[in-house]
Amino acid sequence: MKRRERKTEGNVILFPDLEKRLLIKGVESLQEKNYSQAIQFLEDALELDSDNEEVYIGLVLSYYETGNYGEAKKLAKKMLAEGIGDYFQTVDLYLMIMIQLHEYEELTSYIEVLMEENEIPKDKRAHLYNMLQFYKRILEEKKDQSHDDYLKESSDINLQSLFEEEDIYKQMLLLSELSNRNIQSYITDIKNYLNSHEGNPFIKTMLLNILHDQKYEKEVEVEKFGERMNVRPIDLYALNEQPQLIEIIEDLQKYLENQDPVLYENTKKLVERQLFIMYPFELKPPQAHLWAIAYQSIANEYLGEETSIEELCEWSGMEKAEIEEALELIRKIEKISYPIF
Numbered sequence: 001m002k003r004r005e006r007k008t009e010g011n012v013i014l015f016p017d018l019e020k021r022l023l024i025k026g027v028e029s030l031q032e033k034n035y036s037q038a039i040q041f042l043e044d045a046l047e048l049d050s051d052n053e054e055v056y057i058g059l060v061l062s063y064y065e066t067g068n069y070g071e072a073k074k075l076a077k078k079m080l081a082e083g084i085g086d087y088f089q090t091v092d093l094y095l096m097i098m099i100q101l102h103e104y105e106e107l108t109s110y111i112e113v114l115m116e117e118n119e120i121p122k123d124k125r126a127h128l129y130n131m132l133q134f135y136k137r138i139l140e141e142k143k144d145q146s147h148d149d150y151l152k153e154s155s156d157i158n159l160q161s162l163f164e165e166e167d168i169y170k171q172m173l174l175l176s177e178l179s180n181r182n183i184q185s186y187i188t189d190i191k192n193y194l195n196s197h198e199g200n201p202f203i204k205t206m207l208l209n210i211l212h213d214q215k216y217e218k219e220v221e222v223e224k225f226g227e228r229m230n231v232r233p234i235d236l237y238a239l240n241e242q243p244q245l246i247e248i249i250e251d252l253q254k255y256l257e258n259q260d261p262v263l264y265e266n267t268k269k270l271v272e273r274q275l276f277i278m279y280p281f282e283l284k285p286p287q288a289h290l291w292a293i294a295y296q297s298i299a300n301e302y303l304g305e306e307t308s309i310e311e312l313c314e315w316s317g318m319e320k321a322e323i324e325e326a327l328e329l330i331r332k333i334e335k336i337s338y339p340i341f
Contacts, residue, residue, distance in 0.1 A: 019048035038062040053085035073097045104135045159189035175206050195221040205279045245275045247288035267299040274333045294326035
């Protein structure tokens with residue numbers, strides 16, 4: 001894309017705030033899944049503002065989505081080296097890219113270095129440790145096989161192992177492989193997993209997302225938390241476009257974003273991961289304000305502050321029983337999401 005300019009006598013002057021407008025256009029293109037266009041806008045924005053962390057994150061995600069993992073890795077590595085953006089968010093992106101590149105040796109070495117850092121939060125340490133052990137096992141298994149045997153084994157996907165495998169990271173690796181295949185050959189196993197009581201809700205969300213991305217049109221039955229629903233994956237909202245998710249975050253934004261930005265960001269992340277687990281089901285009752293208050297309370301607990309039920313009732317105007325039920329469901333979902341996110 002050519003940089004937009006306006007000329008004066010003998011000089012070339014950039015339009016004011018051009019880099020901001022390019023960033024906005026880039027983010028909009030990214031949200032619309034027009035990744036190639038997003039890259040064009042964001043690369044131009046980066047030329048004008050080489051320190052903007054939003055531009056870097058948008059570019060890394062756009063490169064990743066187009067399969068340009070090499071560029072994504074190079075940029076994420078630069079962010080880590082120069083302290084651009086949120087450190088742990090960038091670490092997550094960097095690890096995700098190495099997984100796609102199958103750079104397991106480099107991945108395990110990098111995690112080992114991270115584990116030596118005392119600044120890593122306890123919940124992150126547990127996540128990194130589990131990931132480290134998993135990919136070490138992958139490397140050991142590959143050593144025990146000849147190259148030909150390994151290729152043969154990886155050419156077919158046995159989705160029945162989703163039921164049998166307890167290691168969430170191994171399941172996620174299996175789904176990563178599945179996302180690059182035509183799902184028609186695996187649809188019976190996918191349906192069996194989606195409507196089973198034993199299936200992990202997190203894995204079910206990932207399967208639905210694969211079906212949605214591949215525009216699967218036939219109905220599938222989904223079971224989560226004792227409820228069942230028939231859906232056409234092609235008709236589902238994208239994960240980040242769920243109406244209830246948007247409503248709850250808008251409510252949080254209204255009351256928290258300026259008053260307590262740290263609490264707002266922590267609560268927002270909590271809502272996003274829980275609605276990911278619930279997808280495509282909605283929280284009941286559907287009042288966004290009730291859930292915003294309940295999620296804010298749980299996020300406060302994580303930050304070392306507790307709020308009484310009576311205070312929550314006063315703030316929200318909700319009944320005590322409603323809030324207690326909301327908090328109970330949030331804690332139930334957290335038990336599932338905590339080892340994963």
